[in-house]
Amino acid sequence: MGKSLTFKIAWRNLWRHKGKSLVIGIILLFGSVLMTVGNGMISGAEHGLSENIVNMFTGDIVIVSAEQEKDNVLFDYSGKPLKVIKNYEAAKKVLETENAIQNFLPATAGAVYVLSGADMYPIYLLGVDIETYQKIFPGSIRVTEGRMLRPQEKGILITGEARKQAYDFMNIWLLPEGEELNKKKLPEDVLDGLKDLDTRRDLVFIGASTSNSTLDIRVPVTGIVDFKALNKIWGNYCLVDIESFREAHNYVTGADVNVKISAAEKELLENDELDQFFSSGSVVEKTAISQESISIQDIQAQTKKQTNQYSVDAGSYNIAFVKLKQGASQQKTLRNLNETFKKNQLNVRAIGWKDSVGSIGSMAATIKVALNIFIIFIFFVAIIVIMNTLSMAALERITEIGMMRAIGAQKGFLRKMFVYETGLLSFFFGGLGIIVGIVIIYMLKSANITTTNEFLQLVYGGDKLNPIYTAGDFLLGVVELGIVTILSVLYPLRVVAKIAPLDAISRD
Amino acid sequence: MNVIEVKGVTKDYPLGKTTVHALRGVDLTVEEGAFMSIIGPSGSGKTTLLNIIGCIDTPTSGSVKVHGDEITELEDKKITDLRLHKIGFIFQTFNLIPVLNVRENVEFPLLLMKKHSKGEITARAEKLITEVGLMEYIEHKPAELSGGQRQRVAIARALVSNPDIVLADEPTANLDSETSESILELMRELNEKEKTTFIFSTHDPEVLKYAKNIVKIRDGHILGQG
Ligand SMILES: Nc1ncnc2c1ncn2[C@@H]1O[C@H](COP(=O)(O)OP(=O)(O)OP(=O)(O)O)[C@@H](O)[C@H]1O
Ligand SMILES: [Mg+2]
Numbered sequence: 001m002g003k004s005l006t007f008k009i010a011w012r013n014l015w016r017h018k019g020k021s022l023v024i025g026i027i028l029l030f031g032s033v034l035m036t037v038g039n040g041m042i043s044g045a046e047h048g049l050s051e052n053i054v055n056m057f058t059g060d061i062v063i064v065s066a067e068q069e070k071d072n073v074l075f076d077y078s079g080k081p082l083k084v085i086k087n088y089e090a091a092k093k094v095l096e097t098e099n100a101i102q103n104f105l106p107a108t109a110g111a112v113y114v115l116s117g118a119d120m121y122p123i124y125l126l127g128v129d130i131e132t133y134q135k136i137f138p139g140s141i142r143v144t145e146g147r148m149l150r151p152q153e154k155g156i157l158i159t160g161e162a163r164k165q166a167y168d169f170m171n172i173w174l175l176p177e178g179e180e181l182n183k184k185k186l187p188e189d190v191l192d193g194l195k196d197l198d199t200r201r202d203l204v205f206i207g208a209s210t211s212n213s214t215l216d217i218r219v220p221v222t223g224i225v226d227f228k229a230l231n232k233i234w235g236n237y238c239l240v241d242i243e244s245f246r247e248a249h250n251y252v253t254g255a256d257v258n259v260k261i262s263a264a265e266k267e268l269l270e271n272d273e274l275d276q277f278f279s280s281g282s283v284v285e286k287t288a289i290s291q292e293s294i295s296i297q298d299i300q301a302q303t304k305k306q307t308n309q310y311s312v313d314a315g316s317y318n319i320a321f322v323k324l325k326q327g328a329s330q331q332k333t334l335r336n337l338n339e340t341f342k343k344n345q346l347n348v349r350a351i352g353w354k355d356s357v358g359s360i361g362s363m364a365a366t367i368k369v370a371l372n373i374f375i376i377f378i379f380f381v382a383i384i385v386i387m388n389t390l391s392m393a394a395l396e397r398i399t400e401i402g403m404m405r406a407i408g409a410q411k412g413f414l415r416k417m418f419v420y421e422t423g424l425l426s427f428f429f430g431g432l433g434i435i436v437g438i439v440i441i442y443m444l445k446s447a448n449i450t451t452t453n454e455f456l457q458l459v460y461g462g463d464k465l466n467p468i469y470t471a472g473d474f475l476l477g478v479v480e481l482g483i484v485t486i487l488s489v490l491y492p493l494r495v496v497a498k499i500a501p502l503d504a505i506s507r508d
Numbered sequence: 509m510n511v512i513e514v515k516g517v518t519k520d521y522p523l524g525k526t527t528v529h530a531l532r533g534v535d536l537t538v539e540e541g542a543f544m545s546i547i548g549p550s551g552s553g554k555t556t557l558l559n560i561i562g563c564i565d566t567p568t569s570g571s572v573k574v575h576g577d578e579i580t581e582l583e584d585k586k587i588t589d590l591r592l593h594k595i596g597f598i599f600q601t602f603n604l605i606p607v608l609n610v611r612e613n614v615e616f617p618l619l620l621m622k623k624h625s626k627g628e629i630t631a632r633a634e635k636l637i638t639e640v641g642l643m644e645y646i647e648h649k650p651a652e653l654s655g656g657q658r659q660r661v662a663i664a665r666a667l668v669s670n671p672d673i674v675l676a677d678e679p680t681a682n683l684d685s686e687t688s689e690s691i692l693e694l695m696r697e698l699n700e701k702e703k704t705t706f707i708f709s710t711h712d713p714e715v716l717k718y719a720k721n722i723v724k725i726r727d728g729h730i731l732g733q734g
Contacts, residue, residue, distance in 0.1 A: 005616075005620075008608075009605065013607055015607075016606060400602065400606065403599065403602055403605075404605065406564050406597055406599075407591065407617060408588060408592025408617055408620050409588070410585060410588050410589075410620075411588075413620070500564075501564035502565055504597075504599060504602065505555070505600075505677070
């Protein structure tokens with residue numbers, strides 16, 4: 001066994017003091033199992049969150065107007081609407097010719113105010129062509145009540161989350177068109193206030209622009225939906241047909257273009273800050289903010305529009321979600337796109353999906369921090385217990401250590417002996433813990449654990465618990481184990497160094 | 509030539525509000541090759557004196573010279589080195605490292621010194637183990653030895669590094685009289701063969717017949733050296 005005298009003594013001491021070794025070892029084992037699984041969960045959550053966000057919501061790359069200054073375009077709660085992409089047709093050509101791109105979804109994203117009597121409250125809408133949406137983000141939403149929006153149909157899909165908000169803000173329970181109130185489906189708190197409960201099957205909302213150039217629009221609720229996972233995050237966004245969104249913001253609609261408006265007019269309409277051009281009034285007739293302002297005729301007129309044949313793409317977009325082909329490099333494509341956009345002076349820019357959801361990234365970071373705090377807590381407990389056990393071990397061997405000092409062993413020799421003892425335990429038990437942790441991670445992975453609990457979904461990074469273990473996690477684990485070992489041995493080392501040769505002679 | 513020169517050494521231990529004067533001004537010189545016994549009743553200061561000579565305790569005042577070097581003001585590292593190279597210890601009990609066998613225990617000081625070759629270390633250790641008569645137990649751990657055998661191992665270890673002086677505080681106190689005698693005989697034999705200076709304490713007058721020099725101590729005073 002080993003050439004080093006210190007190592008030999010340390011190794012044999014571990015066997016001689018089996019009980020203590022086992023206590024410390026088991027703590028290290030459990031600690032490193034928890035740490036490994038925890039790190040795997042964190043990595044899994046991060047990875048899952050990425051996958052889910054990319055596959056359910058943003059795609060790999062997000063295209064916005066170059067006038068859009070901040071990257072955080074989807075979860076910027078400042079309420080400022082996104083700038084309209086002015087030459088979408090040209091940008092579309094670029095997206096179509098870029099090899100790495102699989103497909104893309106042009107859309108309108110932003111807040112609207114839901115009107116209710118004299119009150120209003122904001123909700124976030126994603127205006128899309130439902131067919132394209134389902135093609136690009138298949139399975140990302142599921143209808144829980146009512147039905148899916150039909151192609152070209154005017155309507156809104158309310159998320160469970162938004163339904164709750166409507167109830168909280170306006171005491172209104174939203175129902176899909178043509179559906180009767182089913183008490184069985186009501187949550188308990190809503191059921192309690194059933195007597196005063198107001199139901200509604202449509203929403204009236206107005207674009208949340210700072211300008212006056214918005215219209216109030218009545219849109220029927222076609223269905224109540226849930227996102228496949230992470231409703232706590234995505235639930236803030238309801239899906240609406242893109243033309244309704246455009247109308248609410250007074251963007252150019254596909255139908256408008258069908259009517260043929262001049263380029264100059266279009267330019268004007270696409271400008272959010274119309275008031276800067278017109279000192280008083282506006283080209284568009286201001287509409288009073290009230291429910292009554294929309295007459296039956298209006299709605300009929302709108303429904304008529306719906307039946308007209310027109311190209312949705314002719315209208316305005318303020319965002320486009322781009323999905324890349326399998327294995328394509330996001331970074332490289334981003335660079336290519338932005339170069340091409342710039343070269344052709346298209347006044348649009350491409351953002352990586354992560355940047356586009358700024359605050360959500362930080363939500364993931366919060367979860368990560370929470371899990372890390374948990375791991376640090378385990379560390380802390382482990383360090384305290386190991387520290388105590390080691391210090392006790394040092395004091396129990398006080399005569400032996402004093403004797404070694406008396407016959408000429410330096411403090412450093414004994415410190416080294418203790419470091420070896422702890423290091424060996426750390427290596428074997430900690431190593432074993434990492435292996436056990438990896439096994440548990442793979443077991444958890446293959447157990448296919450899914451959850452509908454919204455908080456757990458944040459921890460899982462999606463609806464499925466899918467921890468992953470990477471080389472980075474292994475490295476992190478080794479470093480963490482090293483830190484635990486060093487921190488827990490520091491105090492005992494001081495105890496050891498204080499043992500004097502005189503302690504070899506027990507006087508009692 | 510004097511190996512040890514002790515001059516005016518006192519040692520006080522604070523004990524509650526009072527002070528115990530364990531040594532009250534001790535002068536002592538030890539010549540090279542001495543086989544000296546310090547004798548005195550319990551509490552007279554034998555252990556205290558030996559600890560100070562062996563550099564594992566420091567005097568309250570006075571001077572202690574080992575081979576002409578004043579040791580009372582040395583830092584811990586140097587004193588430890590001094591203990592390793594110049595002094596051999598035989599304690600009453602707890603002499604050996606439990607996880608090492610006889611050979612390894614005896615080799616221990618030489619390994620700490622890091623200046624001998626593996627061959628030298630083995631040869632030197634085996635020579636001393638032979639001299640203390642434990643060759644057949646060479647692979648045994650301390651727990652597998654009798655009290656007398658353990659003291660023999662301690663003697664071999666104390667001598668293995670060729671120290672200037674070997675200190676033994678009541679080395680036979682825990683042994684029966686027959687074993688005690690054989691241990692003392694062995695020490696005396698090695699004192700002659702290896703020319704090593706021995707100082708050991710005892711309160712047993714029976715032991716005195718082995719001593720070449722006797723120092724009497726009482727209440728922290730040396731009564732006579734001869
Ligand atoms: N650490 C200490 N604290 C307080 N008093 C001490 C301490 N060590 C020794 N003494 C006192 O110093 C005196 C001398 O003690 P010492 O151990 O040197 O005596 P001794 O001659 O070796 O006795 P024994 O034959 O019983 O071993 C005693 O009165 C003892 O009580
Ligand atoms: Mg004593």
